[in-house]
Amino acid sequence: MSALLRGAAVLFASVWLCAGAVQAQEVRFAPEADYGPFIFQQDDGQIAGLSLDFLQEISRHAGLTLNILPAKPLAEILADVAQGQVDVVSSLRPTTERAKYLGFTKPYVQIPAVVVDRSDSAQRLSLAALSGAKVAVGKGYAVEAFVRQSYPQINWQAVPSDGVALQQLLAGEVDAAVADIASVSFIVKQEALEGLQLGAAVGFDYPLSMAYRKDDEALGQALEAGLAAIEQPQRLEIINRWMPSDALARQEHPGLTPQTVGLFGLLLAAFLAAWALWRRQRRLPTA
Template sequence: MQVRSLVSFLALAARLMLLGGLLLGGLAALAEDRPWLTAEERAWIAQQRVLRVASTPSYGPFTFVDAEGRLRGLSVDYVSRLNELSGLRLEFVAPEPFARNMEALRAGELDLLMSLRETPERAEFMGFTRPYVSVPVVLLRRVGSERQALMPGEPVSVGQGFAAADFLRQRYPDNPQQVETDDKSMLRRLASGEIDAAVMDLASATFQIRGEGIGNLRVQGDVGYAYELGIGYRRELALLGRILDKTLARIDAAERQAMVDRWISLQAERSPWQRRLLLAAAAALALVLLGLGLVLLWNRALQRQVVARTEQLRIELAERQRLQAADHARALAEAANQAKTEFMSQASHELRTPLNAVLGFAQLLGGDAQHPLDALQRERVGHIDAAARHLLILIEDMMTLSRIESGSLAVTPLPLQAGPLLRRCVELARPAAASAGIELRLDEAPLPLAQADPVRLEQVLHNLLSNAIKYNRPGGWVQVRAWAEPARGLLIQVADNGLGLSAEQLAQLFQPFNRLGRSEQQGTGIGLVISKQLMERMGGQIRVESQAGQGSRFILELQTS
């Protein structure tokens, strides 16, 4: 009996091993359908268990529980698409508050958290993918409030565990924070008058206000901060991070925009009379189209009596063949451009991690009190640090240009008080100007609200100020001036009396990677290209006036509210 039982056990074990081999073989065969993954990555996917994804019940439109108890939102759509493309098994766990999810991920109880911004504190125990959506952080007040920007010492409410709290502590250290358990309760307290100011991201604010039917709140303006949201994962799952980055790159700009448009809408709801007016206009348009259709049918009947157009059809056929050949060539060119864009984005992302390590170790060498360096060693470490920072700026510019070309860089114009932003940019540029012996001046008049993305406008101004200082001469000056004109909106001018540009250089100014023959100065040659595209996506423009040896004037034009 014991021998018979042993034989039965061995037979059962053999069948289980065969079944497991077939299952692994099937998973491996499925993974081979994804040639954009390496063999190591496909093998990891085939052998991996279910990966636990955190969710928050009231973080709409990213994750929220609807009236039927289902988990929905932009993050849910992205997880579904990532599973389809990569073969990963990402599954949401039971919804918990955001702060509890962060604790669970730190403790290893969760594997991923969607729609998350990278911060130094989180980077200590998490890795992050590239961002796939950008959302500005805004200040909310009740309708009728006389205050606009945050007043010194004024309390402000923020959600528990969100990255905006760290930003507010740095930018507004004199404003005490009131931490709320979730966004929904914070909006209700703001609407009822229990609090006077709250800060949260614009997408969640509009989603929650519309869902809760709150009618007495308004977006006061931005706070100079935006959530660049990607996927956070446990730091030890580095291979998973590579797979997620590659999979995100397979989702093209049109599909990303469609998912964003499904969940994030920044437009106000139309009133009943507006809807009735639109319906009436649609009915009138339908009648007009019907009349036009009858006229076209009558004309078509008359055209049947015209003599056969054999020769004309032959010409049209030849033209169609020519257009098809042109379309094919254009499709090949677009595919090559897309491949170039994906390569630049992936390469830039992969290069940034080792560069950060170089910078970190250079700083450790220079600041080690127990093993101080001599003067020559400090100078060499300084060269390493400067070269690494220059290369990091080049990589960041390449990533920004790649995201602009692929359409994944979000630009959201908002009502903006330009004065504080201008003062902040000028103060940040003063140390560089003083080091170069350049006088930096700010001439600011009372300004109206402008339509601009604060993060992107600050990026453009930093680039113009850096160029004005870099291509100047000792004892020169740089002047920043802002004013408003009824016909042109808000104008911001950055002028200098530096080297200036010739007519030939002006013609080549906005060409990518064109240094205009100034190789002696550090730079990437794409800063102005990025600035021009960012201004156009904000509904504005950038103009330049310059003469060789007499300085330059760069003028930004923005629409006013």
Template sequence: MRAFSKTIAFMMSLWLLCTATALAQTVKVGIAAEPYPPFASSDASGKWGGWEIEFMEALCAEAKIDCVLTPVAWDGIIPALTTGKIDIIAASMSITEDRKKLIDFSEPYYRSPVRIVGPKNRQMEATAAGLKGLVLGVQAATTHEDYVHKHFADSVAEIKIYQTQDEAQQDLVSGRIDALQAEAIGLDAFLESEPGSCCEFKGDVPDDPDLLGEGAGLGLRKGDDALREKLNAAIKAIRANGKYKKITDRYFSFDIYGQ
């Protein structure tokens, strides 16, 4: 009996050690290296901040995992995940059928309408007919790039592709493009800025769930089910305990979670 008890005690000690090691495991959270305010951007010292950064800090604390922010170029962020350079994508990535063929996703953690923005003194609508003959800007390697090529390519004069949202917004302000498509939440911060005072929302684009997706989700490697379940539980928990709302209220005047 004594020998059996010692065996049980040893196994329990080993289990506790393994559990502690698992909790201390570093999880690399991939964020887009390009700024995307108010979700994520870095200051002059290189420190990252924004809604998505604070959201991930709260989520990792709730899930009891040690998360390290790892900036990655947006157009290489899925390969970085699948090759193991990062473990989670937290970069406002829309959940789409095409992406689900490559990676898994958490439950959506926010949703945003997709809108067209343009100069206040320019008449246009967020439709193929309403954008006819205009130069339309969009960020590369996004669902928006796929959308404009599918729905607006035959009507606009030109589709200009940008590596970052900031570059597209700068060209809109300077008049090098006539309109820009992106998520309403991201564009809202631009319109409230001094440079963005030139412009306004022109309307929501017609929905296309196959391209625009189900909302933003955390990207995960195929089969990483334990981490996905842990993150889903943490999303639910910070929604329930008020941490999600507290963070969101610092950046937005409305609920970005959606239905």
């Protein structure tokens, strides 16, 4: 980011705070209970994740104070937002339905959704090969509407979280699952799951943004300014903290087949390259 843009972002955040926007000085942040590595509740009850690290940096730059609410499933959080009980939600992909009551910052990370199957399956590793099968997908997740519309021939099973989807898959309650690749890697590691393999990307990426109550435009501007003030090296540091490109290779974890290690690395490398290109393009002068 150029020094001029960075200075403007910091100046906006300072002016916004000094203007006495009381409603936004302390914001109610609703975290998901089980969406690691982005946002999740640890065994000790504390909230952690890549998205929280980003939100804390955004808040520091924008002068916001976070009031972290009890963790809940996403569907319940969205209902609370619609009722005016929540100010900020992290790790969300903009959708037409959500845009009715939420505003969104620019994305801070982008991750593809993939098919997950048991490693002893008949290699049905794409949605096109799963006609009539039971496939789990997160209830209320942005990918749910996409796969239901794109693959109506599949018997979609809405579940509370990606973790539940993988557990049902291993238990034989569903034939496959759809989840973002970072969450799958995180859950496999955290829960020591075995017997899973990654399949094809489903054609849907998660460009995750911070979301805020649509009726609070000042809060949205402060979040955007705070995000813009985070330098590229710090962005990559946060991403690598939670999604290191060589994590699966180092772990040599039995829960994912060797082929999935390469797929994860390629997808993450592609994301980082795309992110760097986007950042470089933003520096180019416009005509």
